[in-house]
Amino acid sequence: MKHILLLLQIVCGIVYAQGNSELNITGSNRQEFWVFKKDYAVNWEDKINVLLEYRNFSGKLGVFWFEPSKPWDEKRKPLRYFDYSLAYAPEKFEILLGNFYETFGQGLVLRTYLDEDFRHDKSLAGLRLIGHLPFNTDLILLGAKLRDVFFQENTYKIMNIQDSSDQLYGIALSNLRFGSGNAFIKVGGNYLRVNRNQDPTPKAFNELFGANLKGTIGPIDLYAEGATRFGTKLGIGGPDRDNYGYYLVGSGAFTGLGLVFEYLDYNGIGFPEGVYHYNDPPTPIRSGVAINRGVDEIGFGIGANATPFSPVFLEASFAQLNTHNKSSQVQEIIGKSKYEPVELPMIFQLGFESMHQKKIEAGTLKRNTEKPNIDLTYTIEDHLFELESEFTWVYELPFDTTEALRYYETGFTLTYGYGEGLILTFGWQFCSKDSLKRYDYMKSWPVAEIAWSINQNNILRVRIGSERGGYTCSGGVCRYEAPFTGIKASLISKF
Amino acid sequence: MKKFAFFILLLNLGIVAFAQETKTDTIKYPKAINFTLPSTENKTITLDSLLKNGPVYLEFWDLPCKNCIKELDALMPIYDSLKERGLQIIALSVDKPADEAKVKTFVKSKKWRYYVLLDSKGKVKDLYQIKIKPTAYLINQKGEIVFTHIGFKQGDEKRIKDEFLKYLPKHKPCEQEKSESEEKEK
Numbered sequence: 001m002k003h004i005l006l007l008l009q010i011v012c013g014i015v016y017a018q019g020n021s022e023l024n025i026t027g028s029n030r031q032e033f034w035v036f037k038k039d040y041a042v043n044w045e046d047k048i049n050v051l052l053e054y055r056n057f058s059g060k061l062g063v064f065w066f067e068p069s070k071p072w073d074e075k076r077k078p079l080r081y082f083d084y085s086l087a088y089a090p091e092k093f094e095i096l097l098g099n100f101y102e103t104f105g106q107g108l109v110l111r112t113y114l115d116e117d118f119r120h121d122k123s124l125a126g127l128r129l130i131g132h133l134p135f136n137t138d139l140i141l142l143g144a145k146l147r148d149v150f151f152q153e154n155t156y157k158i159m160n161i162q163d164s165s166d167q168l169y170g171i172a173l174s175n176l177r178f179g180s181g182n183a184f185i186k187v188g189g190n191y192l193r194v195n196r197n198q199d200p201t202p203k204a205f206n207e208l209f210g211a212n213l214k215g216t217i218g219p220i221d222l223y224a225e226g227a228t229r230f231g232t233k234l235g236i237g238g239p240d241r242d243n244y245g246y247y248l249v250g251s252g253a254f255t256g257l258g259l260v261f262e263y264l265d266y267n268g269i270g271f272p273e274g275v276y277h278y279n280d281p282p283t284p285i286r287s288g289v290a291i292n293r294g295v296d297e298i299g300f301g302i303g304a305n306a307t308p309f310s311p312v313f314l315e316a317s318f319a320q321l322n323t324h325n326k327s328s329q330v331q332e333i334i335g336k337s338k339y340e341p342v343e344l345p346m347i348f349q350l351g352f353e354s355m356h357q358k359k360i361e362a363g364t365l366k367r368n369t370e371k372p373n374i375d376l377t378y379t380i381e382d383h384l385f386e387l388e389s390e391f392t393w394v395y396e397l398p399f400d401t402t403e404a405l406r407y408y409e410t411g412f413t414l415t416y417g418y419g420e421g422l423i424l425t426f427g428w429q430f431c432s433k434d435s436l437k438r439y440d441y442m443k444s445w446p447v448a449e450i451a452w453s454i455n456q457n458n459i460l461r462v463r464i465g466s467e468r469g470g471y472t473c474s475g476g477v478c479r480y481e482a483p484f485t486g487i488k489a490s491l492i493s494k495f
Numbered sequence: 496m497k498k499f500a501f502f503i504l505l506l507n508l509g510i511v512a513f514a515q516e517t518k519t520d521t522i523k524y525p526k527a528i529n530f531t532l533p534s535t536e537n538k539t540i541t542l543d544s545l546l547k548n549g550p551v552y553l554e555f556w557d558l559p560c561k562n563c564i565k566e567l568d569a570l571m572p573i574y575d576s577l578k579e580r581g582l583q584i585i586a587l588s589v590d591k592p593a594d595e596a597k598v599k600t601f602v603k604s605k606k607w608r609y610y611v612l613l614d615s616k617g618k619v620k621d622l623y624q625i626k627i628k629p630t631a632y633l634i635n636q637k638g639e640i641v642f643t644h645i646g647f648k649q650g651d652e653k654r655i656k657d658e659f660l661k662y663l664p665k666h667k668p669c670e671q672e673k674s675e676s677e678e679k680e681k
Contacts, residue, residue, distance in 0.1 A: 024526050026528075026623075028624035051624065053528065101621070102616070103592055103615070103616055107591075107592060111592075113617060114621070136539060182537060216537060221596055221599065247593075249596045250596075251597075251600050252600065253535070253599045253600045253602070253604075254603060254604075255603060255606060256604060256606055257603070257604055258602075258604035259600060260597050282591075282593030303600070305600060305601050305605070306604050307604055307605060307606055313604075313605065340568065345649070347565070377649050379649045379650045381650075382650065384648050384649050384650055386648075386649075415648075417648040417649075417650070420654055423646075423648060451646070453645065456642070456643040456644070456645070457643060457645075459627065459645055475591055494624060494643070494645075
């Protein structure tokens with residue numbers, strides 16, 4: 001492992017010595033270093049990727065290295081892995097061996113992705129063949145295994161560690177197009193078979209079938225996707241059927257005005273039940289909250305964006321998601337306005353967010369938040385000043401008490417930027433209640449950060465202070481981030 | 496292990512040192528990787544075909560990225576003033592597949608006149624190794640990445656415009672032909 005890492009580093013180091021104009025070598029490296037004030041524990045993380053391209057061939061090497069300081073335990077321990085892929089992609093097809101990401105449709109059957117900001121790397125390792133057919137149609141065939149790496153509780157975990165040898169076989173036909181210009185229909189279909197190592201029953205199987213249809217007439221788009229899952233019950237056998245998922249979207253994109261409506265109904269389509277899924281159906285909640293990621297959800301969302309006149313931009317959305325019996329529910333309302341006058345070097349934004357949750361977060365029966373926020377940016381020559389502020393009223397009813405908690409949270413961030421390369425940020429978050437277990441019984445979180453663009457290809461960030469943490473979600477996947485006090489440093493390089 | 500980690504850290508600093516800018520006439524620019532993606536206008540756009548018409552500023556963005564939207568808003572008047580001279584801007588959305596409809600309606604409501612491309616599977620984002628958003632590249636007509644801009648704050652658009660002007664002709668294409676023919680007559 002050390003040798004592979006060293007080899008990769010050497011390849012990166014000689015990139016600039018390459019004289020072969022047909023060989024293109026690029027890469028990136030992200031290093032992070034955290035020090036926790038509480039016990040001076042340290043997290044060190046490095047992710048390096050190198051991409052080599054030569055004519056129709058490409059190769060990718062990646063190393064991930066997470067090293068927390070000792071003592072290690074079952075939760076907090078090192079994680080290291082090595083990724084690679086080799087691909088050959090002439091005009092008509094592409095064949096790839098190694099690590100890749102693939103999504104069928106909108107994710108009701110298969111969805112794998114890399115979310116760097118949320119520290120979630122859900123990838124496949126195996127073989128994929130893509131045939132580029134006439135009429136911009138693609139045919140995808142794959143055979144692979146899943147690896148789901150997720151960051152929570154200040155450490156990385158492989159979420160499907162018990163099922164890492166499950167085999168996935170998939171086929172998808174996408175974008176078969178009828179019509180031309182601004183009036184057309186696109187059709188797609190997909191299939192995924194999962195052979196689970198956990199299920200030794202001879203006739204055990206799980207299959208997901210999906211189909212999607214998109215119609216476009218000028219500025220109007222209509223999209224419908226449906227999927228169903230057939231299989232056998234894990235361990236005990238017997239049919240597992242009547243699992244379905246539907247996702248419908250209608251949108252109108254007009255100059256200066258955009259409207260979106262989405263509706264979804266999922267019943268047993270999220271698979272398997274548990275901490276990871278092979279698929280991840282969409283959620284209408286913009287903050288990324290989902291209830292159970294396709295196991296039992298029904299909901300809708302409406303959104304509108306408009307530029308009624310030049311310096312003003314408006315956004316509004318309403319979304320609701322609940323289980324079929326409404327035992328769990330989340331409702332979100334967002335409104336934003338932005339004013340950017342031409343004659344002044346400033347931007348003014350005013351917003352409001354409301355979130356009402358029932359049995360979403362562990363240990364919490366209800367949690368309602370109402371949050372107005374304001375953002376003002378002003379530029380004077382090379383100097384930038386930005387003030388962001390939010391105020392949140394919270395109503396919370398934990399499971400283990402009949403007494404509701406009412407408190408408020410507030411936060412201010414002041415940013416100063418100079419020239420091209422320097423940004424200083426001072427922030428402070430405050431909670432009026434100090435008896436909250438979710439925040440480790442703390443009330444105040446001051447923080448300072450400096451971000452320095454060393455040059456075009458390197459950015460250094462150092463953050464010192466405290467972060468409140470809390471429940472955070474992205475694309476239907478959620479985690480609870482513990483409060484943090486200490487130092488975080490990161491260096492991102494591209495070459 | 497600690498010594499090895501320290502050694503790797505030093506080596507990474509060495510890589511950073513290698514990534515320093517040098518004199519313009521000695522710089523070997525990296526090649527931009529070609530790609531083909533659908534646009535929000537239901538067309539299929541290829542980078543190489545756009546480069547035939549002029550330099551391209553390629554920005555990776557998504558809906559949750561406030562600074563990405565600030566940059567694309569700030570570049571709009573610059574784009575309007577320079578597009579006649581051949582400047583092209585690609586706003587490459589890396590939003591997930593379920594947000595495709597939201598991207599289209601958002602872009603139309605903003606009245607952006609760029610090429611807005613949809614990379615919902617993240618393939619091009621992966622090819623370009625995007626770690627921070629926004630990340631933007633100015634690609635000259637030879638297909639070389641001549642300028643990189645990572646992150647954005649208000650005021651950066653002036654520097655970006657200066658970079659555009661280095662790679663655009665001084666006149667509009669038809670005006671350029673006229674001025675060249677005038678010079679020949681002289």
